[in-house]
Amino acid sequence: MLSKKRIPRAASTLPWLRTQFGWVDWVVAAAVLVLFYVVFRIAEGTTVSFTPEHVALDTNPARLPYYAGRSLLRMFVALGVSTLFTFVYAYAAARSRRLEKVLIPALDILQSVPVLAFLTVAIGAFVALFPHSFIGLEFASIFAIFTSQAWNMTFSFYHSLITLPRELDELSRSLRLTRWMRFWRIEVPNGAIGLIWNGMMSFGGGWFFLVASEAVTVANSEYNLPGVGAYAGAAIVRGNLDDVFLAILTMAIMVIGVNFFFWRPMTAWAEKFKQEQSEATEVQRSVVLNFLRRSHWPQILAPARRAITGWFARAGRVFGTDDRPLQVSDTRRRAGDIGFAAVTLALIGWGLYSLLRYLRTTAGLGVFLEPFLLGLFTFGRVIVLVAIATIIWVPIGVRIGSSPRLARIAQPVVQILASFPANFLFPLATWLFVRTGLSIDVGGILLMGLGAQWYILFNSIAGAMAIPTDLREAMDNLGVHGWQRWRRLIIPAIFPYYVTGGITASGGAWNASIVAEVVGFGGTTLTAHGLGAYIAQATEAGHYPQLIAGIAVMSLYVVGLNRLFWRRLYRLAEARYSLA
């Protein structure tokens, strides 16, 4: 096994000289160029100075593509920020035993907080920071989208960090990799699949917040950002149904387009990060990715990519070597723990104290009572909504999931339906309520459910698809049909999936109540009794003590519901009904 004479495999400096430039490459090049142009054109508009109170949105339909571009840009900037946040936050939580104790519970609360209610606070802060330009508003909108995306992604990445296979950790330390290499070559690829899938789901949820954040009223002043959401908002105020339809159409194209051109290729590309050591049978495919792979661009760009990663690898050396000291002083560690706990508790205590003092001097501590009572109305709506959605969508989902052919068609459709921002349809529903005289107290359930219901359907399909064929065949063989089949096979089998769908649906419904309990169309405004309406009104009027109380109470409801109800079901599902 002596080494044979080897032809040196020098990295060719100009590899594209040897390859024919095909039409595929031209298309890809042109597409990238157009993308850059569009981003620059759109970004140009963001620094235009303005006086926030008097921004009239041009409602010429010809402007819609531009608005769509602005909206998309916001979504992707938010996705980028979410990804960065994910890396930093999850890494800190996974690496520091002390920070973990604070960061992970905080994340748990943050994801239960009604994000929409924060929008106002964010807009106030950002507008104050950048008083004479759209940038403040842009940041506020991006922030709103970010808050809807980041938590899930962070949880997913944190989970992948702490469950890194033991041998990969040992490999990294025994080869004395740099910390950067461990992160970039091992930990990020290891978590990539979860991160991309969660990113896709969160991105879908983000549309809702995009629409909600482009046109808002805070403390009696109206803010508008050029975008599809604001366009629809303007059309709603004028009561112009045609324009509303156009906006809905644009939205649908955007949702489907992003899915096709971005997320499908991403999920297909992520296949290479699968940990399993054999070729998978079921793989994600994407036409766009195959097209890109057929082009020569990846090879042409390879030297540049290598240069960049090489630069990062060298720069990353400053973070040092991945090693853990074998001897740690116990007393020093304990002292550090105590110090950390003391500082954390002091900060939280001080924050609580000043908050209570603020509330006492402004509205009095009784301010919590009203939102608490109103919360019962919204709570009732959430319960009815989840119950109705369950009765309607679980049987349909099971039917779809039981037929592979049907599921193949239906699953992507439902995914897109779930990403479509339901608040876009609110004006139509409002118009319907006004025409039929249906009370918003009841209609609100419908509005909240417009977006939330899909999670139940989606998960029912997934659950039914996961029932092993041999179990179905065994039931057929034993003649188990009808209700008995539901009771003994289907309900237990889809239960874990259903619980996941239920948690997401109920959380989404609470959030949606803020925009669903107060709706308007062309000068008519309908207001329901409920915590969502309370928060919306406090926002509009700029009553900050009430707003804070409303947010706190709603978070309490959501966290309480999750802890006392959903989490128990979840544990039961894991312990008892897991098919794995």
Next chain:
Amino acid sequence: MTTQKTNEVLLATDRLTKSYAGADGELPVLAGIDLQIREGEIVGLLGRSGSGKSTLLRCLAGLIPPSAGTVSYKGAMLTGSNPGTAMVFQTFALLPWLTVQQNVELGLEARGVPEAERAQAALKAIDLIGLDGFESAYPKELSGGMRQRVGFARALVVEPDVLLMDEPFSALDVLTAENLRGELLELWSSGQFPTKAVVVVTHNIEEAVMLADRVIVLGSRPGVIKAEYRVDLARPRARDGKEFDDLVSTIYATMTGRERELTPAAPAARRTPANTPLPPASVDGLSGLAEILAKHDEPVDLADLADELGLDVDDLFPLVDALDLLGFAVVDADGVALTDVGAEYAGADVQTSKEIFAATASEIPLVRTMLTSLQRTDGGTLRVGFFRDLLAHHYTSEQVAQQLDVATDWGRYAELYSYNAIDEEYELDPAQRTLRRPAPE
């Protein structure tokens, strides 16, 4: 290659002890290991599962901190991961998103070796280990043997003083393992091997004798060096030689011997759940083995039996221990044979064998403890936490879970008590309630 005492000591441990936290203080896994690895030798660490051999290897690599004692590399005490070692893993530990060459280059990249130099060194290592032509393949495209070659190339390319191997061949099929072992030894003997010493962890006695200049046998609970054998056979070693066979038999006797010291035959020691752990054997497994043993009239050699069944000896140990503990089989120098009760158990129908099993299982310390505890409570139910706490003084939490798993399996089969996983509660079988027997003490 024989090792002179004068060769440089590369790795050394001094009264190395490693323990894990239990409820009642530390539970030792390794206790007072004194070991030296010298230049020019291959050392085999041999032991049954749970003997702490992998833990010892990771202490040598500086991956886990010793609880007491020290590990040193060329005389300097380790403070972090050992700069003079590289590991080869049982599960290969390849990064599936990197090509073979990228995987091999990892260690060099970490040292900041420039790209061109890195590629050259990696290709040389790939060549050396027989992976020529696979540079640009991804691990999932390779067979198990080829994957482990990548693991070897990756470790060798950094030219460590000591190569540490953690059961490197146990995930491979027999033929592949044999081939890879052979090539590795060929390299070692040819002097092209870029490391000065090798430590290989294994539970396979023949493999240890095949590879090592020195075989160190570790005993279990806690891990201590039980015996050391120098292997002076000329390389390449043939498996069928008499000397080879004799050495394997001697080591085999050492490895199985310890169990008898602790077994109830010694009347002085009272058996308690603490000193009589349940072996991780399912009822199905142990009755299967009993039925196989029933077909043999004479004691069966465990190694032969493992061969016959296509299993590792290591897989058989817990089953044999279980039969021994239940009094269904006896183990001696000739091998393992069923007792009369064991033969009766193996031959009986389902109900009878359950009764035989129940009678003997209820005398086994942990099962007996659980049974009497349940009989003494009014409702006949107890939370699992009660027994967990009881065991926590003597076992790590992983071991506690394992002990309870086995006790649950045995108790259910014997119809002594049942376990409700949702409420995490043990419940006495109604039949046992009426038979309330006097407490054994």
